Amino acid sequence: MSKPVILQVGPYPDWDQDPLDSAFDMKRYFEADDPAGFLAEHGPDVRAIATRGELGADAAMIAACPQLELISVYGVGYDAVDIAACKARGIPVTNTPDVLTGDVADLGVAMMLCLSRGMISAERWVRDGSWARQGLHPLQRRVFGRKAGILGLGRIGFEVGKRLAGFDMDIAYTDIAAKDYAPDWTYCADPLDLAQHSDFLFVTLAASAETRHAVNRTLIEAVGPEGMIINISRASNIDEEALIAALQSGALGSAALDVFEGEPALDPRFLELDSVLLQPHHASGTIETRKAMGKLVRDNLAAHFAGQPLLTQVP
Ligand code: 8YV
Numbered sequence: 583m584s585k586p587v588i589l590q591v592g593p594y595p596d597w598d599q600d601p602l603d604s605a606f607d608m609k610r611y612f613e614a615d616d617p618a619g620f621l622a623e624h625g626p627d628v629r630a631i632a633t634r635g636e637l638g639a640d641a642a643m644i645a646a647c648p649q650l651e652l653i654s655v656y657g658v659g660y661d662a663v664d665i666a667a668c669k670a671r672g673i674p675v676t677n678t679p680d681v682l683t684g685d686v687a688d689l690g691v692a693m694m695l696c697l698s699r700g701m702i703s704a705e706r707w708v709r710d711g712s713w714a715r716q717g718l719h720p721l722q723r724r725v726f727g728r729k730a731g732i733l734g735l736g737r738i739g740f741e742v743g744k745r746l747a748g749f750d751m752d753i754a755y756t757d758i759a760a761k762d763y764a765p766d767w768t769y770c771a772d773p774l775d776l777a778q779h780s781d782f783l784f785v786t787l788a789a790s791a792e793t794r795h796a797v798n799r800t801l802i803e804a805v806g807p808e809g810m811i812i813n814i815s816r817a818s819n820i821d822e823e824a825l826i827a828a829l830q831s832g833a834l835g836s837a838a839l840d841v842f843e844g845e846p847a848l849d850p851r852f853l854e855l856d857s858v859l860l861q862p863h864h865a866s867g868t869i870e871t872r873k874a875m876g877k878l879v880r881d882n883l884a885a886h887f888a889g890q891p892l893l894t895q896v897p
Pocket of ligand 1: 634635636656657658659660682863864866
């Protein structure tokens with residue numbers, strides 16, 4: 583029996599690629615010299631798309647696959663998939679929730695600590711001999727006991743909060759309603775109140791068209807010249823132009839960012855700022871989590887082609 587044809591939008595590690603290649607006929611879109619020609623040639627045979635969170639599948643790709651039955655996303659975010667196009671054709675979409683939550687929260691908290699305590703510049707201070715020549719590294723800002731805000735108390739936001747509680751932080755959050763699983767944290771219905779409360783504002787919103795630029799100039803300026811914004815969600819949740827302007831003028835103290843508009847290219851103005859910590863969209867990037875994400879992608883594909891229920895279908 584011939585294997586189901588899968589359109590593979592981006593590369594995966596060998597530990598995922600090998601089992602995918604054994605079970606399916608993987609068509610590697612990302613290796614094509616002529617992506618449109620590749621889609622025209624293979625699209626008519628494609629029964630599923632395997633993609634990654636940040637790559638998704640746009641309307642043109644979906645339209646090029648008239649026999650498409652499933653999109654399986656390697657990532658919790660599915661904002662880059664054209665969900666309206668999927669809905670119109672009744673194509674289910676799966677993602678990889680839960681398995682990456684702890685790692686994403688870890689990286690967000692690590693970014694806060696690293697930037698607040700100046701660990702990158704302190705490392706340079708040791709390596710370039712400044713310590714020996716000039717003495718003590720400039721003093722930095724404390725983390726423990728200060729005020730943290732979590733914009734979006736979903737799975738990842740909640741794990742961030744649990745970690746911050748270990749630093750005795752005064753934690754507030756916003757979401758569509760107060761959460762009974764967070765009784766010790768302050769609920770702010772208005773994101774502006776949250777931003778005003780926060781020395782450290784974590785952006786943990788599931789991105790969608792509705793959350794685009796949810797962190798706008800007013801919110802950024804409310805976090806203020808002493809405050810820090812940490813983004814471990816999607817770049818689209820923040821107005822990046824307003825963010826850069828606030829960092830340049832000092833209206834915002836600092837920003838720790840794992841995601842960027844147009845990544846992996848990023849606005850070169852970020853590179854000129856000392857008040858930012860820049861990370862290459864790797865919050866879920868541990869061997870343990872990536873193996874679990876890959877398995878979930880494969881398990882969803884396997885379940886579909888075996889006529890079994892999908893494991894993690896997005897609502
Ligand atoms: C990426 C992510 O999928 O979970 C998400 O939504 O953006 C990430 O985990 C990851 O970078 C792999 O491409």
